[in-house]
Amino acid sequence: MSVTPMTAARPAAATNADGILVVKEVTKRFPTPDGTVLAVDDVSLSVRQGEFLSVIGPSGCGKSTLFNVVGGLLTEYEGNVTVSGERIKGPHASVGMVFQEESTFPWRTVIENVAFPLEIEGMSKTQRHEKARHFINMVGLGGFENRYPNELSGGMRQRVSLARTLASEPKILLMDEPFAALDEQTRLLLGDKVLQIQQELKQTTMLITHNITEAVQLSDRIMVMTYRPGKIKRVVDIDLPRPRTSEVVGSDAFGHYVAQIWADLREEASRGMSDDESRARATGTRRK
């Protein structure tokens, strides 16, 4: 397949004047018995309307902390997060979240799961089921409306969660490693589904991941974070043509992006690993 040439990675900045989601100078510290942990350090980024931005970084770099701040689950932080100019001070209808962990309601059928946010809004049963069916079809689960989550595979259950979040029509779709528990093939194929949905809805999305393939497959831009404290190390524009499918994974340009991002991540992940080893040694010494 033909691909446009790669653009150079830009150094640590991910802001645009025209962002719908704007994260400005966000710092998050956690007090612990061993002192304060600086989890996220002065991170600024903005996501344009319809853009797919991924945040990638090694374990412990503060990705989930950033996810929780943007989603309004952590409210004590320095800096500012706004969606369409409105400050995020807690869980907010404009930000729809999809989590790594299973989050379907086991006692509700697929359609009742997906229609749940619409039920909370007070929509009539006929209307909410009609709308839920639309999103169920969009994630490729047409025909499974009356099944219960325990009758579905893990990948299907994650699609139910995605449909439920999309049904509430959030301005920002925020996903934290939604396919981390799935095998690589299912993950790539679900990536295709996400690409199709992105094409159809032009949904503004921020994905938190540590999977390079997934990030390159799906994103318009990737923000690479440093190992503790989590700062922006680099921002890479992914100039692969859209509409995309998982076939893009076999292209030369894809391989170049993966290599480029791995070079950055490797450095950070190695720092993380040495840090873990020295902490384990220190703990071992104290125990002797």
Ligand SMILES: Nc1ncnc2c1ncn2[C@@H]1O[C@H](COP(=O)(O)OP(=O)(O)OP(=O)(O)O)[C@@H](O)[C@H]1O
């Ligand atoms: N509630 C908390 N109290 C104290 N420290 C915390 C808390 N939450 C996170 N941290 C610390 O902040 C740092 C960043 O954690 P975070 O979970 O955001 O990283 P992550 O990049 O999502 O890691 P992973 O990929 O392993 O989930 C880590 O050092 C973690 O131990």
